[in-house]
Amino acid sequence: MAHIRRVEGGICAVEGVEAWGRRDGKDGLALVRARGRCVGVYTKNAFQAAPLVLTRARLASSRGWTEGIVVSSGNANSFTGRRGLEDAERMAELAADAMGVSRGRVLVSSTGVIGCRLNMPLIESQIERVAPMLEHSPRGSDAAARAILTTDRAKKEIAVEVGEGSERVVLGAIAKGAGMVEPNMATMLAFIYTDAQLPSPVLRRALREAVDCSFNMLTIDRDTSTNDMVLLTSVACERVPADMWVYEQNLREGLSYVCRELARMMAADAEGASTLITVNVRGAQSIEDARAAARAVAGSTLVKTAVYGRDPNWGRVAAALGYSGARVDAGRTSISIAGVHMVRGGEPLPFDEQQASRAMEGEELVIDIDLGMGSHSATAWGCDLTHEYVELNSRYRT
Structure with missing residues (x-):
């Protein structure tokens, strides 16, 4: 390289x-x-x-x-x-x-x-x-x-x-x-x-x-x-x-x-954004699956609002993976948010929610996902959904 x-x-x-x-x-x-x-x-x-x-x-x-x-x-x-x-x-x-x-x-x-x-x-x-x-x-x-x-x-x-x-x-x-x-x-x-x-x-x-x-x-x-x-x-x-x-x-x-x-x-620099969201997916069966899963999580309105509220609600991530169209298996999936491991091999892990919320603070938040299905990976980018976004776009012409 x-x-x-x-x-x-x-x-x-x-x-x-x-x-x-x-x-x-x-x-x-x-x-x-x-x-x-x-x-x-x-x-x-x-x-x-x-x-x-x-x-x-x-x-x-x-x-x-x-x-x-x-x-x-x-x-x-x-x-x-x-x-x-x-x-x-x-x-x-x-x-x-x-x-x-x-x-x-x-x-x-x-x-x-x-x-x-x-x-x-x-x-x-x-x-x-x-x-x-x-x-x-x-x-x-x-x-x-x-x-x-x-x-x-x-x-x-x-x-x-x-x-x-x-x-x-x-x-x-x-x-x-x-x-x-x-x-x-x-x-x-x-x-x-x-x-x-x-x-x-x-x-x-x-x-x-x-x-x-x-x-x-x-x-x-x-x-x-x-x-x-x-x-x-x-x-x-x-x-x-x-x-x-x-x-x-x-x-x-x-x-x-x-x-x-x-x-x-x-x-x-997205309209109204306060946090860059980076979603890393690995362990997919194909590059198409990896990209579909990463895009679904980065684009989820519920994930975006959870990030804005610093809410470590990993269920939003899991739901987005489930409807992404990628081949997934709940029993193989692992999820980490801001470096905090929340799900491993389909099993929820105990974690301190207040500490996890504090870990989500900052200008960039990383969500790491392992689908456990293969060897392909992809990264997607998004941002949180804020009050400012609604304000800005509600008066774009006026």
Whole structure:
């Protein structure tokens, strides 16, 4: 396994990536200029937003080649009819002209309120102000990462180096996601850049694998949005690796790490959340069973509320395992919460409930489960369900 090193710079840690962004109240806009091949994974929601429709069409027509992306926050441009698609196309044209790249090679993404037309005069003004600021520096990535947020409390940005010498791979990413997050795909936007030069089918498989063990293992509120997308762009470079197999493995390991870290950031920064919930499942008969069990526990409303109340009610965990669809056996199942063993091999264990409640305090709580059925494992992430979540989402538009 290659050594993964965290580095500074976000997406601009990758040579050839320039970025910038700005906010005007709740409305933000980011531009990223980078030439290369792009692959994506998108929402499963049947109502796909205009920017997503346009981006998928452009990648298909250009065989994955892109020269930049424009991202707006505050308005999803979803369920806006034909005018919504026209606005997305106009947004791409304005961005292309401002960045000095081909009009048909700029991708579009938006996030925010569903059912409202974009404020195109504001979009045009923001593009005019952001484009001259594009730069290849950590400042550029930081500005773009902050511009794409909606209800997020903190920016989500990461950069890593994997491997050494000619096999060294650099990856940088920015993302947003705090609410309407449920697997398949988890509701969020993520833009990942790498200097790894690999064929599009390899990039696509690597991205799908990374998403399956990260964003698709993230659940906050069981709502899937209309705008979700993860884009991976391989930026053109001239380096030729000595060992292509090692080079590809470095990309895969680095990409999985980046996506898992972003997923953790989203769960920790979820709307109203006070606690990140990490659910580790081992001993499953298959990877599908392990993932189903972990997701069920992380997504359980009753588990979420128990965590919020610091209530060591392991029965909530057991119930979620039972309806998860995974193959389980009550007589083989073991459960620990916050390091306190509560069930072993199907037998409830005595424990001090007050001490267990105190152990559940903190910013992260870990639930460990052994199904005792096989050798497969998986991890899912979620968060507690708080009063603040209800307050925030009860007045999202108003």
